[in-house]
Amino acid sequence: MRVLGIESSCDETAVAVYDEIDGLLSHRLHSQVAMHQAYGGVVPELASRDHVRRLLPLVREALADAHSDRDSIDGVAYTAGPGLIGALLVGAGFATALGVAWRKPALGIHHLEGHLLAPLLEPKPPDFPFLALLVSGGHTQLVDVAALGSYRIVGETLDDAAGEAFDKTAKLLGLPYPGGAALATLAEHGRSGQFVFPKPMLDRPGLDFSFSGLKTAALVALRGRELLGTIRADVARGFEEAVVETLAEKCRRALVQTGHKRLVIAGGVGANRRLRERLASVVMAVGAEVYFPRTEFCTDNGAMIALAGCLRLKAGQLHGLGMSARANWELGSIGV
Ligand code: KG4
Numbered sequence: 001m002r003v004l005g006i007e008s009s010c011d012e013t014a015v016a017v018y019d020e021i022d023g024l025l026s027h028r029l030h031s032q033v034a035m036h037q038a039y040g041g042v043v044p045e046l047a048s049r050d051h052v053r054r055l056l057p058l059v060r061e062a063l064a065d066a067h068s069d070r071d072s073i074d075g076v077a078y079t080a081g082p083g084l085i086g087a088l089l090v091g092a093g094f095a096t097a098l099g100v101a102w103r104k105p106a107l108g109i110h111h112l113e114g115h116l117l118a119p120l121l122e123p124k125p126p127d128f129p130f131l132a133l134l135v136s137g138g139h140t141q142l143v144d145v146a147a148l149g150s151y152r153i154v155g156e157t158l159d160d161a162a163g164e165a166f167d168k169t170a171k172l173l174g175l176p177y178p179g180g181a182a183l184a185t186l187a188e189h190g191r192s193g194q195f196v197f198p199k200p201m202l203d204r205p206g207l208d209f210s211f212s213g214l215k216t217a218a219l220v221a222l223r224g225r226e227l228l229g230t231i232r233a234d235v236a237r238g239f240e241e242a243v244v245e246t247l248a249e250k251c252r253r254a255l256v257q258t259g260h261k262r263l264v265i266a267g268g269v270g271a272n273r274r275l276r277e278r279l280a281s282v283v284m285a286v287g288a289e290v291y292f293p294r295t296e297f298c299t300d301n302g303a304m305i306a307l308a309g310c311l312r313l314k315a316g317q318l319h320g321l322g323m324s325a326r327a328n329w330e331l332g333s334i335g336v
């Protein structure tokens with residue numbers, strides 16, 4: 001079974017070919033970051049138009065890289081949501097049309113399911129069941145994953161997502177959008193303990209998160225100070241440590257509470273080096289194992305969508321001509 005995967009939910013156009021036996025055969029990606037940077041964030045209409053321009057050439061390239069054509073592809077998977085509706089519609093329309101022309105099923109995939117299955121692209125994939133920490137620009141959730149399509153949210157953010165907090169704080173520090181990775185690089189030069197940020201929701205039981213207070217704490221820390229390199233780096237370090245400690249402690253609690261022995265990390269913030277190191281030691285201390293996608297598959301990509309499509313096709317899911325695109329879509333409600 002071989003699936004072409006298409007991701008276009010936000011500011012990356014990404015295409016990949018995944019084969020049930022041979023694994024990932026190709027993946028191509030075009031990032032729109034440079035285009036949106038001038039505006040300090042994603043401009044939805046520009047995103048949609050750029051997906052229209054990029055999609056067909058990327059599909060051609062990904063198929064050629066994978067030595068595949070319409071005859072060897074068994075299905076087309078696309079991100080159906082959640083995301084920017086115009087951007088989603090480009091991918092959904094394209095994939096559905098391709099499915100009709102090729103007489104192959106076109107499957108709408110939940111973007112977050114794609115993220116949490118991404119570690120299955122790696123040489124040592126986790127088995128089901130597992131606990132997943134989804135940390136992206138739009139979501140921060142702890143998910144109890146019993147099997148493909150069986151997702152129970154056990155904790156989530158009450159306000160900002162972790163990636164959103166990284167991006168907003170990065171902006172305060174004068175870093176360009178999207179600032180998460182740049183803030184992490186700046187934090188490498190910062191000193192631990194110079195600025196101690198609150199660790200939200202750690203003082204009470206439960207698995208929910210709250211990150212919106214951190215950008216305010218950063219604003220207060222920076223107020224009245226000259227934005228010198230060392231101070232910016234120290235603030236970045238203090239902020240990153242607060243987020244990482246919070247995420248690590250909630251993962252520890254969730255592992256103990258659910259009894260899971262495997263923790264999967266997914267989503268853009270999963271690329272954060274300090275988070276990866278901290279989680280590795282926390283998970284070891286409770287006798288569990290941690291699974292990360294490689295860094296490039298933490299952020300949005302087509303490989304995770306092709307993989308999810310392949311698993312769903314194998315599980316017997318066959319969509320007809322219906323096309324689906326949803327800006328909002330609860331992960332817990334999707335089923336198999
Ligand atoms: O999963 P993703 O590519 O897109 C969404 O579905 O949201 O995640 C993007 C988020 C952004 O907020 C970005 O700043 C953050 O992931 N991010 C990072 C790092 N790399 C990307 N945050 C912290 N440290 C990083 N190294």
Ligand code: ZN
Binds near residue numbers: 111137
């Ligand atoms: Zn994403």
